[in-house]
Amino acid sequence: MTEKAVVILSGGMDSTTLLYDIVDSGAEVYAVSFDYGQKHIRELFCAKKTCKILNVPHRIINLKILNDIAPSALTRKDVDVPEGDYKDDNMKQTVVPNRNMVMLSLATVFAISIKATKLYYGAHSGDHTIYPDCRPEFVEVMKTAIELADWNKVELDVPYLFIHKGEIVHRGIKLNVDFKNTWTCYKGKEKACGMCGACRERLEAFYYAGMKDPIEYEEFK
Amino acid sequence: MTEKAVVILSGGMDSTTLLYDIVDSGAEVYAVSFDYGQKHIRELFCAKKTCKILNVPHRIINLKILNDIAPSALTRKDVDVPEGDYKDDNMKQTVVPNRNMVMLSLATVFAISIKATKLYYGAHSGDHTIYPDCRPEFVEVMKTAIELADWNKVELDVPYLFIHKGEIVHRGIKLNVDFKNTWTCYKGKEKACGMCGACRERLEAFYYAGMKDPIEYEEFK
Numbered sequence: 001m002t003e004k005a006v007v008i009l010s011g012g013m014d015s016t017t018l019l020y021d022i023v024d025s026g027a028e029v030y031a032v033s034f035d036y037g038q039k040h041i042r043e044l045f046c047a048k049k050t051c052k053i054l055n056v057p058h059r060i061i062n063l064k065i066l067n068d069i070a071p072s073a074l075t076r077k078d079v080d081v082p083e084g085d086y087k088d089d090n091m092k093q094t095v096v097p098n099r100n101m102v103m104l105s106l107a108t109v110f111a112i113s114i115k116a117t118k119l120y121y122g123a124h125s126g127d128h129t130i131y132p133d134c135r136p137e138f139v140e141v142m143k144t145a146i147e148l149a150d151w152n153k154v155e156l157d158v159p160y161l162f163i164h165k166g167e168i169v170h171r172g173i174k175l176n177v178d179f180k181n182t183w184t185c186y187k188g189k190e191k192a193c194g195m196c197g198a199c200r201e202r203l204e205a206f207y208y209a210g211m212k213d214p215i216e217y218e219e220f221k
Numbered sequence: 222m223t224e225k226a227v228v229i230l231s232g233g234m235d236s237t238t239l240l241y242d243i244v245d246s247g248a249e250v251y252a253v254s255f256d257y258g259q260k261h262i263r264e265l266f267c268a269k270k271t272c273k274i275l276n277v278p279h280r281i282i283n284l285k286i287l288n289d290i291a292p293s294a295l296t297r298k299d300v301d302v303p304e305g306d307y308k309d310d311n312m313k314q315t316v317v318p319n320r321n322m323v324m325l326s327l328a329t330v331f332a333i334s335i336k337a338t339k340l341y342y343g344a345h346s347g348d349h350t351i352y353p354d355c356r357p358e359f360v361e362v363m364k365t366a367i368e369l370a371d372w373n374k375v376e377l378d379v380p381y382l383f384i385h386k387g388e389i390v391h392r393g394i395k396l397n398v399d400f401k402n403t404w405t406c407y408k409g410k411e412k413a414c415g416m417c418g419a420c421r422e423r424l425e426a427f428y429y430a431g432m433k434d435p436i437e438y439e440e441f442k
Contacts, residue, residue: 061290065283069327070334098370103424106290107320112318113291138369141362148359149319186274 003027005118006111008103009050010034011043011057013182013202014160015122017172019158022120024175030114031058032107036096037067039188046183053178061106064114070097100133101142104156108146111154119146124160124168126201136161158207163200166208173211180214191216224248226339227332229324230271230279231255232264234403234423236343237271238393242380243341244275245396247428251335252279253328257317258288260409263326267404274399282327291318321354329367332375340367341412345381345389347422357382385421387429394432402433412437 003046007022009015009031023029029139033047044060104121111119127134143156160168172179184202185192192199206213226428228243230236230252244250254268265281272279325342331338348355364377393400405423406413413420415438427434 062286066330069280069282069330096330097373098326098330098367101366101370102330105322105326108287109287109290109317109319109323132372133370135369138366141366141369145322145359145362145366146319148356148362149322149354149390151353152318168273180234 003015003118004030004114004116004189005120006032006107006114006116007056007120008029008032008107008122009047009183010122011045011047011050012184013172013179013205014110014124014165014168015183016046016179017168017175017177018120018122018141018160019050019054019056020175020177021171023056027118029054029056030110030116031050031056032110033058033060036062036063036099040183041188043183046181047065050178052207059110061110063102063106064103066096066099098133100131101140104142104146108149108154108156110148112150112152115152116199117152117154121156121158122160123158124165125162126165126205128195164208165190165205169205169209169211173209183214189218191218193218224339225335225337226341227251227253227328227335227337228277228341229253229343230268231281231343232266232268232403233343233405234393234398234400234426235345235386235389237267237403238389238396238398239343239381240271240275240277241396242392244277245270248339250275250277251331251337252277254281255284255324255327256281257284257320261404261407264276264404267402270402270406271399272314273440274402280331281345282331284323284327287320287323290383293380319354319358320324321352325363325367328377329370330350333371333373336373338373338375340375340377342377344379345386346383347386347426353419359376371422385429386426390426390432392429394430403436412438414439 005022005027007019007029009019019031031051033044035044048058085156107119123134139158139161146156184198185191186196186198192215203213225244229241230240240252252272254265256265269279283337285329287423296372328340344355345361360379367377405419407419408414409416413436424434
């Protein structure tokens with residue numbers, strides 16, 4: 001029997017590659033994205049386009065309440081997204097507290113409601129230091145929590161958890177991912193800024209993979 | 222230092238008693254409720270009134286998206302709430318899948334944003350059989366997940382987890398809870414129906430405690 005799976009798709013390069021990966025596995029795939037008032041709403045346009053290309057049903061869940069409960073630099077218009085590499089001191093502002101548990105729990109509701117048995121989520125090894133809710137120990141307990149949450153079991157799978165972002169670039173190229181149609185920058189501008197932590201990490205990943213990032217940047221430093 | 226605590230308050234008799242309990246402990250208390258389009262919206266009015274009486278700041282989080290993602294008999298106007306005792310076969314319709322994980326995760330966002338260190342939740346022993354996400358093993362993993370979710374630790378505390386609902390009545394009476402201002406019935410009528418699983422369980426609890434429930438019922442059977 002074909003596996004019915006839900007993939008959490010931000011529209012960034014990791015979850016987009018993951019979506020290609022799971023579609024490639026032959027599963028019956030549904031994608032779910034979250035609109036939490038992020039400045040980088042472009043990622044949702046990318047997500048939508050990717051789903052169209054892959055012919056995957058796409059559900060966008062309105063999660064703007066997250067912004068009301070705990071505004072962060074990622075959502076507040078009056079606070080600038082910090083620049084520089086991911087480091088505790090400047091990038092902590094971009095942490096929407098407990099965002100991943102909220103997203104995982106709502107994606108699980110969706111998975112249960114369509115009787116899917118798998119839930120895929122694209123956290124990778126580089127996320128661990130800055131985002132507490134991307135750490136393997138957090139993912140591990142969420143796996144158990146999701147399994148216990150309903151009589152119909154949903155299995156959380158995070159296949160890139162111990163993989164470097166550069167490896168994801170390699171994997172994406174193998175799967176013909178159109179990286180031009182993925183969005184990473186935290187600022188909501190026309191081109192990626194090349195300066196925020198998210199851009200720096202993306203550029204590093206392409207550098208590590210020995211590839212050129214196909215998207216346009218405002219500047220490199 | 223006074224403990225800063227968030228209490229999840231449905232407006233039912235369990236979480237209302239819990240709120241009185243935590244206020245009584247001397248903590249600095251904040252209450253959070255969820256509007257998920259429940260037919261028994263009266264519980265939210267009760268919650269509001271209780272918070273006013275206790276002088277506790279009250280936050281109602283709009284969670285109607287839950288209804289869009291997975292409609293249940295508790296929220297859909299075209300599906301009747303089943304009658305009779307809580308039993309797997311008829312009450313399963315009232316399960317909003319994974320509702321508690323969603324609520325716990327959002328209450329955690331709120332707790333982190335106001336720098337609270339405790340999150341209280343009123344699940345009790347009678348909830349275990351019908352709601353998978355009220356079982357002790359589920360609560361246990363959520364406790365760990367919430368602790369790991371952020372660098373600022375929030376501790377989930379579920380003090381009634383192994384307590385019978387009848388004991389909660391006893392506890393409430395000791396704390397001067399106004400049970401008239403608590404709502405349990407799943408139907409959205411003027412008086413409690415006395416017939417749905419929630420009403421039956423409430424009536425049983427008062428019977429067990431040897432007390433008369435002060436609210437009005439349409440009928441007893």
